[in-house]
Amino acid sequence: MLATLETAKLDLSMNVNGQAVRLWVSPFTTLLEVLREQLELTGTKYACGEGECGACSVLLDGRVVNSCLVLAAECAGCEVVTIEGLTTNGKLHPLQQAFVDHGAVQCGFCTPGMIMAAYALLAANPNPTEADVKRGLEGNLCRCTGYRKIIDAVLSMARGGRSDD
Ligand code: FES
Ligand code: FES
Numbered sequence: 001m002l003a004t005l006e007t008a009k010l011d012l013s014m015n016v017n018g019q020a021v022r023l024w025v026s027p028f029t030t031l032l033e034v035l036r037e038q039l040e041l042t043g044t045k046y047a048c049g050e051g052e053c054g055a056c057s058v059l060l061d062g063r064v065v066n067s068c069l070v071l072a073a074e075c076a077g078c079e080v081v082t083i084e085g086l087t088t089n090g091k092l093h094p095l096q097q098a099f100v101d102h103g104a105v106q107c108g109f110c111t112p113g114m115i116m117a118a119y120a121l122l123a124a125n126p127n128p129t130e131a132d133v134k135r136g137l138e139g140n141l142c143r144c145t146g147y148r149k150i151i152d153a154v155l156s157m158a159r160g161g162r163s164d165d
Contacts, residue, residue, distance in 0.1 A: 008026065009025065009026060010024065010026070011024060012024070012025050012034075012072055012075070012076055013076060014075045014076060014078050014079070015078070015079045016035070016041070016085075017041075017080070017084055018085065021039065023039075023072075025072045025073060027071070027073055028071070029073075030067065030069070030070060031058070031060070031065075031067040031070040031071070031072050031080070032056045032067035032068045032070075034072045035067060041082050043082055043083035043112045044056055044058055044067060044082050044112055045110075045112060046068065052141070053140070054110070054113045054117060054137075054139045054141060055110055055113045056113060057112075057113035057114075057117050057139075058081060058082050058083075058116055059079075059080065059081040059082075059119070059120060060078055061078050061079055062079075062120070062123070063120070064116060064117050066139070082112075083096075083115060083116060086115070086119065093115075093119075095119055096115060098153040098154070098156050098157050099111060099114075099115060099153045101153070102149045102150075102152050102156065103149050104145060104149040104150040106144035106145055110142040110143070110144075114150060117137050118133075118136065118137060118150075118153075118157075121133065121154070122154070122158065128154070130151060133154045133155060133158075134147075134151065
């Protein structure tokens with residue numbers, strides 16, 4: 001029975017970054033694997049694979065999820081947005097630019113997931129306090145920056161995209 005399940009393929013349709021996609025996936029394939037390996041959207045990172053670091057964060061119907069923990073089969077008919085989906089004609093989204101401007105990117109491995117979490121936070125609460133930002137990003141780990149510059153980048157967007165520091 002298990003062997004049958006492992007080799008079975010499911011017909012999966014969803015929308016990724018505004019594009020309709022149709023794929024064949026195994027029942028155990030994660031959303032992260034689909035994004036990186038089948039759709040070549042490698043901005044979304046694999047790190048812990050256990051829902052602990054947030055490097056794989058994407059939006060699933062507007063909600064931040066750890067894509068390493070979501071089965072692709074659960075995403076049928078859903079809208080997925082990855083870090084690649086924030087750019088327009090190769091131009092960075094203002095939030096991405098804020099990370100650059102504030103020096104909030106060092107090795108960059110956490111950055112896509114961090115930005116997706118911040119994007120969802122700002123969508124839900126366009127004027128967050130520093131405490132709100134810390135709470136909104138608590139599922140995303142960064143080993144490089146010490147978080148200060150990341151928080152400042154997000155707060156600069158809360159102030160209408162202007163930085164006053
Ligand atoms: S790789 Fe998904 S939470 Fe760490
Ligand atoms: S910039 Fe390196 S882990 Fe965050």
